[in-house]
Amino acid sequence: MKTKILLLSVLLFSVFSVDAQIWKNMGKKVEKKIEQKASQRIERKIDKAIDKGLDKVEETPGEIGKSEKETAKKSQRNTGAQMGNAGREDSSTDELDGLSEDGNSTASLRRYSKFTFVPGEEIIAFDDFSQDAVGDLPASWVSTGTSEIVKFEHVEGNWVWFNKTKGNFVPEYLRDFPEDFTLEFDLMYDFAFGTYSNARLLNLVFSDMANPEAKLSWEGTPGYFALQKLADNYTGIEFSGLGHDGGPFITGRKAVSADASLNFTSRYKADQLINADGKNTPIHISIARMGRRMQVFANEIKVLDMTNAFERDVKLSSARFYVLNSTDADNYYISNIRYAVGKPDTRNKLLSSGTFTTSAITFNSGSAQIKPESYGILKEIADALKSEPAKSVTIIGHTDSDGSDVLNQQLSEKRADAVRQALTQEFGVSNTITAEGKGESTPVADNTAPSGKAQNRRVEFLLK
Numbered sequence: 001m002k003t004k005i006l007l008l009s010v011l012l013f014s015v016f017s018v019d020a021q022i023w024k025n026m027g028k029k030v031e032k033k034i035e036q037k038a039s040q041r042i043e044r045k046i047d048k049a050i051d052k053g054l055d056k057v058e059e060t061p062g063e064i065g066k067s068e069k070e071t072a073k074k075s076q077r078n079t080g081a082q083m084g085n086a087g088r089e090d091s092s093t094d095e096l097d098g099l100s101e102d103g104n105s106t107a108s109l110r111r112y113s114k115f116t117f118v119p120g121e122e123i124i125a126f127d128d129f130s131q132d133a134v135g136d137l138p139a140s141w142v143s144t145g146t147s148e149i150v151k152f153e154h155v156e157g158n159w160v161w162f163n164k165t166k167g168n169f170v171p172e173y174l175r176d177f178p179e180d181f182t183l184e185f186d187l188m189y190d191f192a193f194g195t196y197s198n199a200r201l202l203n204l205v206f207s208d209m210a211n212p213e214a215k216l217s218w219e220g221t222p223g224y225f226a227l228q229k230l231a232d233n234y235t236g237i238e239f240s241g242l243g244h245d246g247g248p249f250i251t252g253r254k255a256v257s258a259d260a261s262l263n264f265t266s267r268y269k270a271d272q273l274i275n276a277d278g279k280n281t282p283i284h285i286s287i288a289r290m291g292r293r294m295q296v297f298a299n300e301i302k303v304l305d306m307t308n309a310f311e312r313d314v315k316l317s318s319a320r321f322y323v324l325n326s327t328d329a330d331n332y333y334i335s336n337i338r339y340a341v342g343k344p345d346t347r348n349k350l351l352s353s354g355t356f357t358t359s360a361i362t363f364n365s366g367s368a369q370i371k372p373e374s375y376g377i378l379k380e381i382a383d384a385l386k387s388e389p390a391k392s393v394t395i396i397g398h399t400d401s402d403g404s405d406v407l408n409q410q411l412s413e414k415r416a417d418a419v420r421q422a423l424t425q426e427f428g429v430s431n432t433i434t435a436e437g438k439g440e441s442t443p444v445a446d447n448t449a450p451s452g453k454a455q456n457r458r459v460e461f462l463l464k
Contacts, residue, residue, distance in 0.1 A: 112300040112375035117286040119360040119377070120182045120340030125173035126454035127337040129158035143169045144216040145323055150333070155282065156365060159188065159335045162202065162321075164328035169321040170212045174339060177206065177316040183287045184338040184373075190280050191330040198326035204287075205320050206310075212318040282335075284373050289316075290343075300372065338454065346380040351388060354463045356381070361419060361459045366403070368414035370422055378419070381461065382427035388463070389430050395419050396460040397437040400453035405439060412437025419459055 132138050132149045138160060145167020149158050160169075174183070191200070286297040294309035295302060310316070323332065350356040360377040363370055370378075385393060397416035399408040416435035423429040445452035 112372045114302075115297065115300045115373070115375045116302075117182070117288055117295065117297050117373070117376045118344040118346075118380060119184065119286075119338065120180065121342040121344055121358070121360075123338065123340045123359055123451060123455050125171075125337070125339040126451040127171065127173070128335060128450050129160065130450055132158065134158070138171070140172045141169055142172065142213050142216065143167055145169060147323075155188070157335050159333040162323045162325060162332040162334075164325055166324050167322075168212075168216050169323065170216070170318065171320075171337065174319040175317065177289065177319070178341050179289070179291050180343045181289050181339065181341045183319070184336070185285050185334050186282045186336045187285050188280065188282050188333040188335075189331065190333075192279060199324045200326065200330045200332075201322070201324040202332045203322040205322055206316045206318075207320070208314050208317050210317045212320055286373060300375075344377070344380065346377065347384040347387075350381065350384045350461060350463055356461045356463075357458055358461075359455055359458045362457070363415055363418075366411070368411065368418040370418055378422055379427065382423050382429050385423065385429045385431050385463075386427075392432040392434070392464050394462040394464070395433060395435045396462070397435070398442065398456060398458045398460065399437075399440050400456040401440045401443070401447040402453070405441075409437055409439035409441075412439045416459065 127138070127140065129138055129149050134149050134151055136149055137143060137147055138149065145162075145165040147160050147162050147165065147169060150161045151158060162169075187202075284297075284299055286295075288295045289310065292308050292310045292312065294304070294306050296304040321334075325332070344360075346356060346358075358377055358381075361370065361374045385391075395416045397412035397414075397419070399412050399415075401408070403411075413436060416437050420433045420435040424433065440447070440456070443452075443456045444458070445455040447453055447456060
């Protein structure tokens with residue numbers, strides 16, 4: 001036995017002696033490999049830290065501030081907010097698949113392929129209520145009803161809360177509408193449309209009332225669209241969870257004029273707003289006036305298209321929200337009001353002048369993920385570029401001044417590249433495209449106001 005052990009030991013020693021140089025060389029390779037792996041892991045951690053910082057660039061969620069009235073409903077609305085956020089996160093992959101590791105958008109806009117809405121070129125007002133105190137009515141509104149600014153734990157931004165109330169709410173910046181304008185806002189509700197209930201109406205009314213504050217006591221009555229007739233002309237849109245039969249959600253349109261023969265009401269089912277994901281989920285409402293025509297979209301779905309929505313020779317002077325809500329169990333919320341004017345002239349500006357700048361391509365806050373409602377303007381840009389495939393394009397991203405200079409520079413670069421990817425991958429643009437960013441370095445408006453920030457968050461196209 002000792003002999004066998006001795007022979008085995010000698011054999012092993014011989015093998016190790018012969019291969020000593022081989023093991024030495026392998027050790028060096030392993031050591032080098034470990035250094036490479038360590039370096040790669042450090043770089044990944046740095047990239048992750050940068051990306052995390054970018055998520056905070058333009059909007060850092062604050063503490064959950066609530067008034068005494070809001071605190072009384074904290075449990076109810078926190079639950080709704082969490083459900084709303086879940087709906088938003090679940091649907092985000094349908095709207096845009098998200099970002100690759102380097103922050104570029106690799107997503108699909110196919111869900112919005114029939115979305116033709118393009119915002120007006122010039123932003124007149126943008127109101128996200130970020131400068132209003134939680135618990136107060138928006139400073140730029142006048143009202144006879146009760147409402148206040150609230151926050152949610154898992155839904156971005158400040159929201160105007162319409163609880164149990166009856167009254168008119170007039171944003172002072174919605175005045176003197178031209179023949180062509182767009183109006184957008186985010187809408188959210190926390191009840192089930194299509195169920196029997198007391199009145200819960202949210203009407204948006206465009207009117208020729210030169211001084212809407214003088215008629216703040218003007219009221220509507222319950223029903224699908226039962227706004228009382230005024231001496232003034234008006235056209236309205238209704239978001240209502242109550243019909244005479246407790247039926248499904250209806251968007252309505254009613255025009256009133258001096259000539260009674262021109263007055264009529266139209267009703268449309270809007271399934272997009274009563275589906276399973278509707279409750280507690282922000283829904284983007286897009287409204288466009290083009291002369292007498294009015295179109296309304298709920299997310300990507302066109303819910304109303306009227307070719308004679310506005311009477312001839314009637315100047316729309318103001319807009320108001322009229323709310324009739326009989327119960328404090330059902331709530332509406334709105335945020336991110338964007339009013340813009342002018343006919344989009346994307347093709348002519350880009351091809352004739354070789355340059356085009358737009359704030360209509362929007363992104364999630366602090367992110368390079370393109371919002372799906374940007375589809376319309378992206379398609380117009382893509383169509384223009386496809387007509388000149390031999391020309392090269394430079395896309396330049398710009399941000400507002402929220403956040404640090406370094407992070408805004410990186411964010412602007414990622415956003416420009418996300419637009420490049422959308423144009424090439426989703427719209428088949430074959431032009432040579434380069435992407436770069438200028439961060440917050442070249443503002444075109446005041447960064448201390450929400451409207452100015454909205455203008456500074458823009459994408460520039462240079463055609464050569």
